[in-house]
Amino acid sequence: MTGDRMMLDGSRPFQERVRHLRDAWFRDGRGRAFLVTGRALFAVYCWSLNYKIHDPMTPAYDADLAEFVAASYELNGGSVGWTAMLNRREVCSTCHDWYRLENLGICTGCMRYTCYGCGDHERCVGELL
Ligand SMILES: [Zn+2]
Numbered sequence: 506m507t508g509d510r511m512m513l514d515g516s517r518p519f520q521e522r523v524r525h526l527r528d529a530w531f532r533d534g535r536g537r538a539f540l541v542t543g544r545a546l547f548a549v550y551c552w553s554l555n556y557k558i559h560d561p562m563t564p565a566y567d568a569d570l571a572e573f574v575a576a577s578y579e580l581n582g583g584s585v586g587w588t589a590m591l592n593r594r595e596v597c598s599t600c601h602d603w604y605r606l607e608n609l610g611i612c613t614g615c616m617r618y619t620c621y622g623c624g625d626h627e628r629c630v631g632e633l634l
């Protein structure tokens with residue numbers, strides 16, 4: 506999907522990519538093309554929880570963005586799909602060990618999975634979600 510490709514392209518800062526996709530999604534009439542799935546969804550959803558974009562009491566609150574994230578989450582099967590995703594095993598890009606996704610983070614710079622033992626990528630400008 507277009508949304509995934511745009512989200513996984515780490516050449517621009519993470520928040521800029523997210524906001525760009527939000528705008529593209531609204532312009533496109535809220536179709537599927539700009540929603541995110543898989544690894545891109547994992548990053549966007551974790552980020553949205555960390556920054557509490559759904560909460561009107563926080564500075565990062567963004568109703569349109571919350572709607573975009575919720576639509577992507579539903580496309581992935583809602584809470585059932587999310588739980589299934591967290592139970593899948595993925596490999597840490599640094600130590601190459603396998604973990605359940607719930608025990609992995611993702612680097613917002615290179616968008617690769619990283620275990621918390623390995624931590625932040627020194628050469629990436631992103632943060633570990
Ligand atoms: Zn690791």
Ligand SMILES: [Zn+2]
Pocket residue numbers: 612613614615616617626629631
């Ligand atoms: Zn990285």
